[in-house]
Amino acid sequence: MKSFSKLTQEIIACNRCPRLRMHCASIARSKRAAYKTEVYWGKPVPGFGSHTARLWVVGLAPGAHGANRTGRVFTGDSSGDWLYLALYKHGFSSAPESFKSNDGLTLFDTYISCICRCAPPENRPTRAEIANCSSYLSTEWELLNSPPLILALGQMAFEEVIKLLLAFYQIKRERHWKFQHGALYEIGETKVLASYHPSQQNTATKRLTIKMWNSIFETAARKLKNHPLRED
Numbered sequence: 001m002k003s004f005s006k007l008t009q010e011i012i013a014c015n016r017c018p019r020l021r022m023h024c025a026s027i028a029r030s031k032r033a034a035y036k037t038e039v040y041w042g043k044p045v046p047g048f049g050s051h052t053a054r055l056w057v058v059g060l061a062p063g064a065h066g067a068n069r070t071g072r073v074f075t076g077d078s079s080g081d082w083l084y085l086a087l088y089k090h091g092f093s094s095a096p097e098s099f100k101s102n103d104g105l106t107l108f109d110t111y112i113s114c115i116c117r118c119a120p121p122e123n124r125p126t127r128a129e130i131a132n133c134s135s136y137l138s139t140e141w142e143l144l145n146s147p148p149l150i151l152a153l154g155q156m157a158f159e160e161v162i163k164l165l166l167a168f169y170q171i172k173r174e175r176h177w178k179f180q181h182g183a184l185y186e187i188g189e190t191k192v193l194a195s196y197h198p199s200q201q202n203t204a205t206k207r208l209t210i211k212m213w214n215s216i217f218e219t220a221a222r223k224l225k226n227h228p229l230r231e232d
Contacts, residue, residue, distance in 0.1 A: 008046040016132040020118035041071030047113030052230035061116035068119040072101035082198035154197035
């Protein structure tokens with residue numbers, strides 16, 4: 001079985017999707033004006049957090065000027081602002097904000113990753129590109145020792161999580177397992193909690209409000225009470 005460190009090295013060196021690699025490199029060269037003095041990461045972004053996590057947060061992909069810049073998932077953009085504030089408020093993070101990969105932030109009982117490890121044009125990876133990353137997701141699942149609760153951010157992440165669990169538990173999909181904000185499903189021995197992604201597209205339009213967002217983490221904390229903490 002792979003280690004987290006070996007998986008991280010494999011992800012960072014990945015060249016499975018030429019379109020995405022070209023896009024990330026291009027963004028890293030051109031940069032956003034606000035970050036013109038910074039050196040962009042520009043490579044695939046590995047997961048981050050506790051290796052004994054009971055909560056696994058799965059998003060879509062790195063932000064072009066967020067994780068593609070900082071090198072850490074959900075770090076350096078508005079989506080990360082929403083995520084880390086909520087994690088901190090509910091006891092899953094050591095700090096309410098995250099700006100760079102070496103800021104000392106620590107996740108408690110939580111691991112974060114994405115179904116696509118490179119920032120895609122217009123934030124839309126193709127199905128083939130997501131499929132190219134699927135082995136990284138399944139390896140994280142194995143290394144995390146089947147965490148009891150997965151928070152899927154957005155429909156695409158939700159579908160990939162469902163696909164992973166169906167294969168792992170070797171069961172058929174139930175018709176009622178559909179993406180809906182706040183939906184909670186038990187698949188095998190794992191609970192899947194669905195939420196809108198905290199992207200600007202959702203937060204600026206109020207499709208996702210702070211109240212809705214906080215309720216997701218209240219549910220997560222409540223559901224984990226029945227599962228003992230894992231030891232390192």
